[in-house]
Amino acid sequence: MSSTKLAALNALTRLARPVRRARLLQAAKQGRAPISISFYHRVSDTHPNGWTISNDQFLRHIDHCQQHFEMIGLDEVQRRVRTSQSHTAAISITFDDGYGDNVDFAMPLLIQRGIPCTYFVTTANVRDQIPFEHDVNLGVPLPVNTIGQIRELADAGIEIGCHTRNHVDFSKIHDPEVIRDEVARAKDDLEQMIGRRVRYFAFPFGMPAQLTQAAIEVIGESGFDGFCSAFGAYNLVDRDWFHLRRFHGDPEFARLQNWLSIDPRKIRQEPTIRYFLPPARSFIETRATIGESTPSLASAH
Template sequence: MAFDTRSVQDLAGRPLFAAGLGRWLAPEQLVILAFHRVNDAMRDGLTCGVAEFDRYCAFLARHYDVLSLGELLSRRDAGTLPRRPLAITFDDGYQDNWRLAAPVLQKHGLPATFFISTGFIGTQRVAPWDRDITPPPAWMSWEEVRAMHAAGFEIGAHTVNHPDLGTLPPEQTREELTESRARLQQELGVDIDLFAYPFGGERNLSEANREVVRELGFRCCVSCHGGTNALDADAFHLQRVPVSDWYVSPHHLGLSLLTGRA
């Protein structure tokens, strides 16, 4: 391993968290982490290995108060947040979320929220960003999405076709949101009110489309960039921290969260 600044942060983070100081040094903030895939079949910025994910979960369970995103929002609004609120989220609906990530989350007793692009579920569609992966990663079936929900995990909307809402006209955005929410509600029999916008970058959501999310009655609109949030952050401008292979360890992520560099 190169002795770069990331490994230095990893080394610095270890004793600090081992001593339990992370919990007390943390600024008051809302931390929302974003994962995509958990498996050992591929290595890229969207994929976390299974053993690595287990280490992340052990770390988060020990040093944070992990809540589902819905509960984090409810308790924020009620003024009853625990000291170190953190939500774990996943995007898109990859099959390994249920088969490999969910058992690890359950082992550590951690809740999580899964944002599903309904047009991918139960299909062989290959997302444009997965074209170079052979074989392409599979999506969950609707049976698996229902099983995940029945196991207590939270499900949120992530459109039907994963379009770029930075450029999609508001009318089509409205259709993407309405249709994906209706399908999830029909499959799961519960209200769906959490939303993560596709791609999640600064340019991937126009202000007109953010208003569409608000008008349709969702409780939040989360990005996939930007870091942590102030306790009183607007629910429609919530930022997430993508957990990628840029982080060399959970301690590196933990120190980055502590120092506002995530």
């Protein structure tokens, strides 16, 4: 982000903060406070790139979140959405891929502070110790987690989730067997690695194009409790709780603050995601909506 845009975002966030906070408190009193889920990939002070945040930046994020929000797990996010009981501003922390650097600072920090975290792992990379393709393409094949590290994280209370077997783009996959391999069999692999049930799935890339009906059906059939997208959105009560919406934990602190103050433009601009989960659930449309009891959130500036 350019310095000019960053300054503008800082100014907007400061000016809007009192109004947004008042409207968020009103929604919380009604049990309708939006719930945030941020996602990260790699926390490290070496080889910075678009999916890496420094140790100091991550610490600043966590300090801010602990000071101003309740830190909860994905299961609690779902409970609040499903029961329409969201009375506090809350955030859930997640990670994607499975970078080895994360066990040096980020995970010990979260474990020491008792902060819930869901850590989504690409199983083939961990099992075979293969660097991620996007890092190889940049000429920097960064280390991935080992099976032992993933197991230790699980034993320490970190929720381990599935991020496919090979970090695939589901918008380009149409073979049912490949989809099943990347979802159901990847889940089986991961459960064998950690010796416990895997409850959540996160789509690589996580944009609307990747959230295909075929993949979501297999997610449901495989016994997952829910799936995560990554296109940037909030979790609102009375909506579909199976789809967990996340935003990127951007290194720019101003962006994090803007997301967490609940930017109404992002609510209005959220894309519609439709899918069907037979036989237990019917057609689902997961478009951003705010009920009539909280119209002020949608109209905030």
